[in-house]
Amino acid sequence: MFSRILIANRGEIALRIIRACKELGIETVVVYSEADRDAIYLRHADQSICIGPGPAAKSYLDIARIISAAEISDVSAIHPGYGFLSENSHFAEVCRSCRIGFIGPPPEATRLVGNKASARTLAKKIGIPLLPGSESILASEEEALKNAHAIGYPVMIKAAAGGGGRGMRLAHNDISLINGFLAAQAEAEAAFKDSSVFLEKYLERPRHVEIQILADTHGNIVHLGERDCSIQRRHQKLVEESPCPVLAPETRREMGEAAIALARAAGYVNAGTVEFLLDTNGKFYLIEMNARVQVEHPITEMVTGVDIVKEQIRIAAGEPLSFAQADVSMNGCAIEVRVNAEDPDQGFRPSPGKITNFFPPGGMGVRVDTHVYSGYTIPPHYDSMIAKLIVHRRTRRDTITAMQRCLQEFVIEGVKTTIPLHQKIMAEKRFIEGNLDTHFLEGMLPK
Protein backbone atom coordinates (compact mmCIF):
# COMPACT_ATOMS: atom_id res chain seq x y z
CA MET A 1 0.00 0.00 0.00
CA PHE A 2 1.11 3.60 -0.58
CA SER A 3 2.62 5.38 2.40
CA ARG A 4 1.95 8.95 1.22
CA ILE A 5 -0.47 10.36 -1.38
CA LEU A 6 -0.70 13.80 -2.96
CA ILE A 7 -4.16 15.19 -3.63
CA ALA A 8 -4.21 17.28 -6.79
CA ASN A 9 -7.57 18.89 -6.18
CA ARG A 10 -9.49 21.21 -3.88
CA GLY A 11 -12.79 21.64 -2.08
CA GLU A 12 -15.04 18.86 -0.90
CA ILE A 13 -13.34 16.15 -2.98
CA ALA A 14 -9.92 16.99 -1.49
CA LEU A 15 -11.43 16.50 1.95
CA ARG A 16 -13.20 13.32 0.82
CA ILE A 17 -9.87 11.85 -0.34
CA ILE A 18 -8.09 12.93 2.88
CA ARG A 19 -10.76 11.04 4.84
CA ALA A 20 -10.25 7.85 2.82
CA CYS A 21 -6.46 8.08 3.22
CA LYS A 22 -6.70 8.57 6.99
CA GLU A 23 -8.84 5.47 7.34
CA LEU A 24 -6.32 3.53 5.26
CA GLY A 25 -3.40 4.82 7.36
CA ILE A 26 -1.92 6.78 4.45
CA GLU A 27 -0.25 10.20 4.91
CA THR A 28 -1.66 13.03 2.79
CA VAL A 29 -0.12 15.97 1.00
CA VAL A 30 -2.59 18.48 -0.37
CA VAL A 31 -1.74 21.19 -2.87
CA TYR A 32 -3.56 24.52 -2.79
CA SER A 33 -3.72 27.81 -4.65
CA GLU A 34 -3.32 31.22 -3.00
CA ALA A 35 -7.12 31.59 -3.22
CA ASP A 36 -7.53 28.44 -1.10
CA ARG A 37 -5.01 29.26 1.61
CA ASP A 38 -7.79 29.47 4.23
CA ALA A 39 -9.29 26.12 3.28
CA ILE A 40 -10.04 24.27 6.50
CA TYR A 41 -9.17 20.84 5.14
CA LEU A 42 -5.53 21.91 4.79
CA ARG A 43 -5.18 21.33 8.51
CA HIS A 44 -6.42 17.74 8.16
CA ALA A 45 -3.64 16.89 5.71
CA ASP A 46 -0.19 15.96 6.95
CA GLN A 47 1.36 18.50 4.61
CA SER A 48 0.08 21.26 2.36
CA ILE A 49 1.96 22.94 -0.45
CA CYS A 50 1.00 26.20 -2.19
CA ILE A 51 1.35 25.71 -5.94
CA GLY A 52 0.45 29.12 -7.32
CA PRO A 53 -2.17 31.82 -7.77
CA GLY A 54 -5.96 31.42 -7.81
CA PRO A 55 -6.63 30.89 -11.53
CA ALA A 56 -6.62 27.11 -12.09
CA ALA A 57 -4.38 27.34 -15.18
CA LYS A 58 -1.59 28.54 -12.89
CA SER A 59 -2.20 26.08 -10.06
CA TYR A 60 -4.55 23.06 -10.17
CA LEU A 61 -4.08 22.60 -13.93
CA ASP A 62 -0.33 23.21 -13.98
CA ILE A 63 1.27 19.78 -14.35
CA ALA A 64 4.84 20.98 -13.68
CA ARG A 65 3.86 22.62 -10.39
CA ILE A 66 1.96 19.57 -9.20
CA ILE A 67 4.74 17.15 -10.14
CA SER A 68 7.26 19.40 -8.36
CA ALA A 69 5.12 19.29 -5.22
CA ALA A 70 4.92 15.51 -5.53
CA GLU A 71 8.71 15.22 -5.90
CA ILE A 72 9.42 17.56 -2.98
CA SER A 73 7.04 15.70 -0.67
CA ASP A 74 8.19 12.29 -1.93
CA VAL A 75 4.72 10.81 -2.41
CA SER A 76 4.15 7.42 -3.98
CA ALA A 77 0.90 8.35 -5.75
CA ILE A 78 -1.39 11.22 -6.82
CA HIS A 79 -5.17 11.26 -6.55
CA PRO A 80 -6.57 13.73 -9.10
CA GLY A 81 -10.19 13.82 -7.80
CA TYR A 82 -12.67 14.96 -10.47
CA GLY A 83 -12.37 17.85 -12.93
CA PHE A 84 -8.98 19.61 -13.26
CA LEU A 85 -6.36 17.02 -14.39
CA SER A 86 -8.39 13.91 -13.59
CA GLU A 87 -9.08 12.93 -17.21
CA ASN A 88 -5.91 14.36 -18.69
CA SER A 89 -4.08 11.34 -20.12
CA HIS A 90 -0.90 13.39 -20.58
CA PHE A 91 -0.84 14.05 -16.82
CA ALA A 92 -1.22 10.32 -16.12
CA GLU A 93 1.65 9.68 -18.54
CA VAL A 94 3.89 12.24 -16.81
CA CYS A 95 3.12 10.57 -13.46
CA ARG A 96 4.08 7.24 -14.97
CA SER A 97 7.38 8.52 -16.37
CA CYS A 98 8.19 10.13 -12.98
CA ARG A 99 7.40 6.80 -11.30
CA ILE A 100 4.55 8.29 -9.32
CA GLY A 101 1.38 6.20 -9.09
CA PHE A 102 -1.72 7.72 -10.69
CA ILE A 103 -4.96 6.88 -8.88
CA GLY A 104 -7.07 6.50 -11.98
CA PRO A 105 -7.11 4.59 -15.25
CA PRO A 106 -4.03 4.08 -17.43
CA PRO A 107 -3.58 6.90 -19.98
CA GLU A 108 -4.24 4.54 -22.91
CA ALA A 109 -7.69 3.65 -21.54
CA THR A 110 -8.55 7.28 -20.79
CA ARG A 111 -7.63 8.26 -24.32
CA LEU A 112 -9.83 5.53 -25.73
CA VAL A 113 -12.96 6.11 -23.65
CA GLY A 114 -12.44 9.82 -22.85
CA ASN A 115 -13.12 10.69 -26.46
CA LYS A 116 -16.83 10.18 -27.20
CA ALA A 117 -16.28 9.32 -30.85
CA SER A 118 -13.64 6.64 -30.14
CA ALA A 119 -15.76 5.28 -27.25
CA ARG A 120 -18.64 4.91 -29.75
CA THR A 121 -16.40 3.07 -32.21
CA LEU A 122 -15.24 0.67 -29.49
CA ALA A 123 -18.79 0.17 -28.19
CA LYS A 124 -20.04 -0.58 -31.69
CA LYS A 125 -17.34 -3.22 -32.18
CA ILE A 126 -18.42 -5.10 -29.05
CA GLY A 127 -22.16 -4.73 -29.62
CA ILE A 128 -23.14 -2.18 -26.96
CA PRO A 129 -26.37 -0.37 -27.92
CA LEU A 130 -25.78 3.08 -29.42
CA LEU A 131 -28.07 5.76 -30.81
CA PRO A 132 -27.77 6.10 -34.58
CA GLY A 133 -24.96 8.51 -35.36
CA SER A 134 -22.17 9.51 -37.70
CA GLU A 135 -19.46 6.90 -38.13
CA SER A 136 -16.70 9.36 -37.32
CA ILE A 137 -15.70 12.99 -36.89
CA LEU A 138 -17.43 15.37 -39.33
CA ALA A 139 -14.97 17.08 -41.64
CA SER A 140 -17.33 19.58 -43.26
CA GLU A 141 -20.80 21.13 -43.25
CA GLU A 142 -21.70 18.94 -46.25
CA GLU A 143 -20.74 15.82 -44.37
CA ALA A 144 -22.78 16.98 -41.36
CA LEU A 145 -25.82 17.51 -43.61
CA LYS A 146 -25.42 14.14 -45.30
CA ASN A 147 -25.21 12.35 -41.96
CA ALA A 148 -28.12 14.30 -40.44
CA HIS A 149 -30.33 13.30 -43.40
CA ALA A 150 -29.33 9.66 -42.99
CA ILE A 151 -30.03 9.69 -39.22
CA GLY A 152 -33.14 11.89 -39.45
CA TYR A 153 -33.84 15.03 -37.40
CA PRO A 154 -33.69 15.87 -34.55
CA VAL A 155 -29.97 15.27 -34.05
CA MET A 156 -27.39 16.27 -31.44
CA ILE A 157 -24.09 17.72 -32.57
CA LYS A 158 -21.55 16.69 -29.96
CA ALA A 159 -17.92 17.51 -29.28
CA ALA A 160 -15.82 14.32 -29.20
CA ALA A 161 -13.75 15.79 -26.37
CA GLY A 162 -16.87 17.23 -24.70
CA GLY A 163 -17.69 17.37 -21.02
CA GLY A 164 -19.72 19.49 -18.63
CA GLY A 165 -22.46 19.86 -21.23
CA ARG A 166 -20.23 22.00 -23.45
CA GLY A 167 -19.86 21.66 -27.23
CA MET A 168 -23.36 20.23 -27.63
CA ARG A 169 -26.11 21.55 -29.92
CA LEU A 170 -29.57 20.31 -30.86
CA ALA A 171 -30.64 20.59 -34.50
CA HIS A 172 -34.16 20.17 -35.92
CA ASN A 173 -33.43 21.18 -39.51
CA ASP A 174 -30.66 22.00 -42.00
CA ILE A 175 -30.33 25.62 -40.86
CA SER A 176 -29.98 24.81 -37.16
CA LEU A 177 -27.64 21.95 -38.11
CA ILE A 178 -25.19 24.23 -39.93
CA ASN A 179 -25.36 26.89 -37.20
CA GLY A 180 -25.03 24.25 -34.47
CA PHE A 181 -22.17 22.51 -36.27
CA LEU A 182 -20.13 25.71 -36.43
CA ALA A 183 -21.05 26.80 -32.89
CA ALA A 184 -20.25 23.38 -31.38
CA GLN A 185 -16.90 23.31 -33.21
CA ALA A 186 -15.98 26.78 -31.94
CA GLU A 187 -17.10 26.00 -28.39
CA ALA A 188 -15.19 22.70 -28.39
CA GLU A 189 -12.05 24.38 -29.71
CA ALA A 190 -12.23 27.06 -27.00
CA ALA A 191 -13.04 24.65 -24.16
CA PHE A 192 -11.02 21.55 -25.09
CA LYS A 193 -8.55 22.74 -27.79
CA ASP A 194 -10.17 20.11 -30.01
CA SER A 195 -12.88 21.09 -32.47
CA SER A 196 -13.89 17.54 -33.51
CA VAL A 197 -17.64 16.98 -33.50
CA PHE A 198 -19.93 14.09 -34.47
CA LEU A 199 -23.69 13.53 -34.75
CA GLU A 200 -26.03 11.42 -32.68
CA LYS A 201 -29.79 10.92 -32.93
CA TYR A 202 -31.54 13.15 -30.37
CA LEU A 203 -33.61 11.11 -27.96
CA GLU A 204 -36.81 12.79 -26.77
CA ARG A 205 -37.44 12.70 -23.02
CA PRO A 206 -34.78 10.19 -21.97
CA ARG A 207 -33.56 9.42 -18.48
CA HIS A 208 -29.86 9.66 -17.77
CA VAL A 209 -28.86 6.41 -16.07
CA GLU A 210 -25.22 5.57 -15.36
CA ILE A 211 -23.38 2.52 -14.04
CA GLN A 212 -20.52 2.74 -11.54
CA ILE A 213 -17.76 0.25 -12.19
CA LEU A 214 -14.59 -0.78 -10.37
CA ALA A 215 -11.82 -2.60 -12.25
CA ASP A 216 -8.63 -3.89 -10.66
CA THR A 217 -5.25 -4.67 -12.23
CA HIS A 218 -5.94 -8.42 -12.03
CA GLY A 219 -8.77 -8.45 -14.57
CA ASN A 220 -11.66 -8.32 -12.07
CA ILE A 221 -14.42 -5.85 -12.95
CA VAL A 222 -17.61 -5.33 -10.95
CA HIS A 223 -20.43 -2.81 -11.18
CA LEU A 224 -22.12 -1.13 -8.24
CA GLY A 225 -25.49 -0.60 -9.83
CA GLU A 226 -26.85 2.59 -11.30
CA ARG A 227 -27.59 6.22 -10.59
CA ASP A 228 -30.44 8.16 -12.17
CA CYS A 229 -29.16 11.65 -12.95
CA SER A 230 -32.04 12.92 -15.08
CA ILE A 231 -32.54 16.18 -13.21
CA GLN A 232 -30.26 18.49 -15.12
CA ARG A 233 -29.88 22.11 -16.11
CA ARG A 234 -28.08 22.72 -19.40
CA HIS A 235 -27.05 19.04 -19.44
CA GLN A 236 -25.44 19.43 -16.00
CA LYS A 237 -26.64 17.25 -13.13
CA LEU A 238 -28.36 18.84 -10.13
CA VAL A 239 -30.00 15.90 -8.34
CA GLU A 240 -29.03 12.23 -8.48
CA GLU A 241 -30.52 9.10 -6.99
CA SER A 242 -29.77 5.41 -6.64
CA PRO A 243 -31.35 3.10 -7.58
CA CYS A 244 -33.16 4.44 -10.66
CA PRO A 245 -36.84 4.24 -9.60
CA VAL A 246 -38.01 2.58 -12.85
CA LEU A 247 -35.15 0.29 -13.84
CA ALA A 248 -36.18 -3.34 -14.25
CA PRO A 249 -33.73 -5.82 -12.64
CA GLU A 250 -33.16 -7.38 -16.07
CA THR A 251 -32.25 -3.99 -17.57
CA ARG A 252 -29.93 -3.28 -14.62
CA ARG A 253 -28.17 -6.57 -15.29
CA GLU A 254 -27.83 -5.86 -19.02
CA MET A 255 -26.62 -2.31 -18.42
CA GLY A 256 -24.11 -3.54 -15.85
CA GLU A 257 -22.83 -6.18 -18.26
CA ALA A 258 -22.52 -3.60 -21.06
CA ALA A 259 -20.57 -1.25 -18.76
CA ILE A 260 -18.22 -4.04 -17.73
CA ALA A 261 -17.74 -5.15 -21.35
CA LEU A 262 -16.81 -1.61 -22.39
CA ALA A 263 -14.34 -1.28 -19.51
CA ARG A 264 -12.79 -4.63 -20.38
CA ALA A 265 -12.47 -3.81 -24.06
CA ALA A 266 -10.79 -0.48 -23.21
CA GLY A 267 -8.27 -2.06 -20.81
CA TYR A 268 -9.84 0.10 -18.13
CA VAL A 269 -8.58 0.00 -14.54
CA ASN A 270 -9.85 1.87 -11.43
CA ALA A 271 -13.25 3.52 -10.83
CA GLY A 272 -15.25 4.66 -13.84
CA THR A 273 -18.78 5.50 -14.87
CA VAL A 274 -20.52 4.36 -18.01
CA GLU A 275 -23.37 6.71 -18.94
CA PHE A 276 -26.49 5.69 -20.82
CA LEU A 277 -29.74 7.25 -21.94
CA LEU A 278 -32.83 5.19 -21.15
CA ASP A 279 -35.85 5.66 -23.42
CA THR A 280 -39.50 5.42 -22.43
CA ASN A 281 -39.59 1.78 -23.62
CA GLY A 282 -36.82 0.77 -21.22
CA LYS A 283 -34.17 0.53 -23.96
CA PHE A 284 -30.75 1.98 -23.19
CA TYR A 285 -28.00 3.53 -25.30
CA LEU A 286 -24.41 4.36 -24.39
CA ILE A 287 -23.52 8.05 -24.38
CA GLU A 288 -20.07 8.17 -22.81
CA MET A 289 -17.69 6.90 -20.16
CA ASN A 290 -16.22 9.10 -17.44
CA ALA A 291 -12.73 8.02 -16.48
CA ARG A 292 -12.68 9.28 -12.87
CA VAL A 293 -14.59 9.37 -9.63
CA GLN A 294 -17.87 11.25 -10.11
CA VAL A 295 -19.35 14.05 -8.01
CA GLU A 296 -22.37 11.81 -7.35
CA HIS A 297 -20.39 8.74 -6.17
CA PRO A 298 -21.68 9.02 -2.54
CA ILE A 299 -25.19 7.80 -3.38
CA THR A 300 -23.70 4.55 -4.69
CA GLU A 301 -21.58 4.30 -1.55
CA MET A 302 -24.69 4.73 0.61
CA VAL A 303 -26.73 2.01 -1.11
CA THR A 304 -23.91 -0.51 -1.63
CA GLY A 305 -21.75 0.19 1.44
CA VAL A 306 -18.63 0.26 -0.77
CA ASP A 307 -16.18 3.13 -0.18
CA ILE A 308 -15.35 4.01 -3.78
CA VAL A 309 -12.40 6.30 -3.00
CA LYS A 310 -10.74 3.69 -0.77
CA GLU A 311 -11.27 1.12 -3.52
CA GLN A 312 -9.63 3.49 -6.03
CA ILE A 313 -6.55 3.72 -3.82
CA ARG A 314 -6.37 -0.04 -3.20
CA ILE A 315 -6.71 -0.73 -6.92
CA ALA A 316 -3.96 1.76 -7.80
CA ALA A 317 -1.73 0.06 -5.23
CA GLY A 318 -2.22 -3.22 -7.12
CA GLU A 319 -4.56 -4.93 -4.68
CA PRO A 320 -7.24 -7.23 -6.09
CA LEU A 321 -10.89 -6.32 -5.45
CA SER A 322 -11.95 -7.85 -2.15
CA PHE A 323 -15.47 -8.71 -3.37
CA ALA A 324 -17.18 -10.19 -6.43
CA GLN A 325 -20.30 -9.13 -8.36
CA ALA A 326 -22.44 -11.54 -6.34
CA ASP A 327 -21.41 -9.74 -3.13
CA VAL A 328 -22.79 -6.40 -4.35
CA SER A 329 -26.30 -5.52 -3.26
CA MET A 330 -28.24 -2.26 -3.36
CA ASN A 331 -30.03 -1.40 -0.14
CA GLY A 332 -32.61 1.33 0.25
CA CYS A 333 -32.59 4.59 -1.67
CA ALA A 334 -30.11 7.47 -1.66
CA ILE A 335 -30.61 10.93 -3.13
CA GLU A 336 -27.98 13.64 -3.55
CA VAL A 337 -28.62 17.31 -4.20
CA ARG A 338 -25.84 19.61 -5.32
CA VAL A 339 -25.84 22.81 -3.32
CA ASN A 340 -24.30 25.46 -5.55
CA ALA A 341 -23.53 29.06 -4.61
CA GLU A 342 -25.67 30.36 -7.46
CA ASP A 343 -28.73 32.51 -7.73
CA PRO A 344 -31.54 30.55 -9.43
CA ASP A 345 -33.48 33.81 -9.82
CA GLN A 346 -30.64 35.41 -11.79
CA GLY A 347 -30.08 32.69 -14.36
CA PHE A 348 -27.96 30.68 -11.90
CA ARG A 349 -25.34 33.42 -11.79
CA PRO A 350 -22.48 32.34 -9.49
CA SER A 351 -22.77 33.93 -6.07
CA PRO A 352 -19.27 33.88 -4.55
CA GLY A 353 -18.47 35.74 -1.35
CA LYS A 354 -18.49 35.24 2.38
CA ILE A 355 -20.69 32.64 4.03
CA THR A 356 -21.76 34.44 7.18
CA ASN A 357 -23.57 31.51 8.74
CA PHE A 358 -23.42 27.80 7.97
CA PHE A 359 -25.17 24.98 9.77
CA PRO A 360 -25.54 21.65 7.95
CA PRO A 361 -28.44 19.26 8.54
CA GLY A 362 -27.91 15.91 10.25
CA GLY A 363 -29.71 12.91 11.61
CA MET A 364 -30.07 9.33 10.53
CA GLY A 365 -28.77 8.48 7.06
CA VAL A 366 -27.68 12.07 6.34
CA ARG A 367 -24.28 12.87 4.83
CA VAL A 368 -23.01 16.34 3.95
CA ASP A 369 -19.81 16.41 1.91
CA THR A 370 -18.52 19.96 2.05
CA HIS A 371 -15.43 22.06 2.72
CA VAL A 372 -17.20 25.28 3.74
CA TYR A 373 -18.01 26.73 7.16
CA SER A 374 -19.31 29.92 8.82
CA GLY A 375 -16.93 32.72 7.83
CA TYR A 376 -15.57 30.94 4.73
CA THR A 377 -15.17 33.07 1.62
CA ILE A 378 -15.99 31.29 -1.65
CA PRO A 379 -13.29 32.23 -4.17
CA PRO A 380 -14.52 33.30 -7.60
CA HIS A 381 -12.14 31.08 -9.58
CA TYR A 382 -13.72 27.65 -9.30
CA ASP A 383 -16.87 25.60 -9.66
CA SER A 384 -19.78 26.96 -7.63
CA MET A 385 -20.65 23.70 -5.84
CA ILE A 386 -20.20 24.22 -2.10
CA ALA A 387 -21.86 21.15 -0.62
CA LYS A 388 -23.43 17.82 -1.47
CA LEU A 389 -26.35 16.79 0.67
CA ILE A 390 -26.94 13.06 0.57
CA VAL A 391 -29.79 11.25 2.29
CA HIS A 392 -30.16 7.48 2.57
CA ARG A 393 -33.25 5.69 3.84
CA ARG A 394 -34.93 2.34 3.33
CA THR A 395 -37.55 3.56 0.89
CA ARG A 396 -37.62 6.31 -1.72
CA ARG A 397 -40.61 7.91 -0.03
CA ASP A 398 -38.75 8.09 3.32
CA THR A 399 -35.64 9.44 1.58
CA ILE A 400 -37.63 12.26 0.00
CA THR A 401 -39.31 13.14 3.33
CA ALA A 402 -35.93 13.21 5.09
CA MET A 403 -34.42 15.26 2.25
CA GLN A 404 -37.24 17.82 2.57
CA ARG A 405 -36.54 18.08 6.30
CA CYS A 406 -32.78 18.42 5.71
CA LEU A 407 -33.20 21.17 3.12
CA GLN A 408 -35.37 23.09 5.57
CA GLU A 409 -32.75 22.66 8.29
CA PHE A 410 -29.76 23.65 6.11
CA VAL A 411 -28.57 27.16 7.05
CA ILE A 412 -26.35 28.93 4.52
CA GLU A 413 -26.34 32.72 4.81
CA GLY A 414 -24.38 35.41 3.02
CA VAL A 415 -24.58 33.87 -0.47
CA LYS A 416 -27.41 32.69 -2.71
CA THR A 417 -27.73 28.93 -3.12
CA THR A 418 -29.72 26.34 -5.03
CA ILE A 419 -31.43 25.11 -1.82
CA PRO A 420 -34.78 26.82 -2.61
CA LEU A 421 -34.79 25.14 -6.05
CA HIS A 422 -34.12 21.74 -4.45
CA GLN A 423 -37.03 22.34 -2.07
CA LYS A 424 -39.28 22.94 -5.07
CA ILE A 425 -38.01 19.78 -6.79
CA MET A 426 -38.57 17.64 -3.67
CA ALA A 427 -42.15 18.96 -3.38
CA GLU A 428 -42.96 18.38 -7.06
CA LYS A 429 -45.50 15.64 -7.76
CA ARG A 430 -43.57 14.30 -10.77
CA PHE A 431 -40.45 13.90 -8.63
CA ILE A 432 -42.29 12.17 -5.81
CA GLU A 433 -43.81 9.77 -8.34
CA GLY A 434 -40.37 9.09 -9.83
CA ASN A 435 -41.57 10.41 -13.14
CA LEU A 436 -38.28 11.90 -14.37
CA ASP A 437 -36.59 12.76 -17.63
CA THR A 438 -33.84 15.14 -18.69
CA HIS A 439 -36.43 17.89 -19.35
CA PHE A 440 -37.79 17.70 -15.80
CA LEU A 441 -36.64 21.19 -14.80
CA GLU A 442 -38.04 22.97 -17.85
CA GLY A 443 -40.96 25.08 -16.79
CA MET A 444 -39.88 24.98 -13.14
CA LEU A 445 -37.09 27.50 -13.59
CA PRO A 446 -37.68 31.25 -13.44
CA LYS A 447 -37.79 32.72 -16.95
Ligand code: ADP
Ligand atom coordinates in the same frame (compact mmCIF):
# COMPACT_ATOMS: atom_id res chain seq x y z
P1 ADP B 1 -21.11 15.77 -21.26
O1 ADP B 1 -19.90 14.91 -21.44
O2 ADP B 1 -20.91 17.17 -21.72
O3 ADP B 1 -21.69 15.66 -19.88
P2 ADP B 1 -22.98 13.76 -22.27
O4 ADP B 1 -22.76 13.06 -23.56
O5 ADP B 1 -22.66 12.99 -21.02
O6 ADP B 1 -22.20 15.15 -22.27
O7 ADP B 1 -24.50 14.23 -22.19
C1 ADP B 1 -24.96 15.07 -21.15
C2 ADP B 1 -26.46 15.16 -21.22
O8 ADP B 1 -26.88 15.69 -22.49
C3 ADP B 1 -27.20 13.84 -21.09
O9 ADP B 1 -27.38 13.45 -19.76
C4 ADP B 1 -28.52 14.18 -21.76
O10 ADP B 1 -29.34 14.95 -20.91
C5 ADP B 1 -28.08 15.08 -22.91
N1 ADP B 1 -27.83 14.28 -24.13
C6 ADP B 1 -26.66 13.85 -24.60
N2 ADP B 1 -26.79 13.16 -25.75
C7 ADP B 1 -28.10 13.14 -26.03
C8 ADP B 1 -28.92 12.58 -27.08
N3 ADP B 1 -28.37 11.91 -28.10
N4 ADP B 1 -30.26 12.77 -27.01
C9 ADP B 1 -30.83 13.45 -26.00
N5 ADP B 1 -30.13 14.01 -25.00
C10 ADP B 1 -28.79 13.86 -24.99
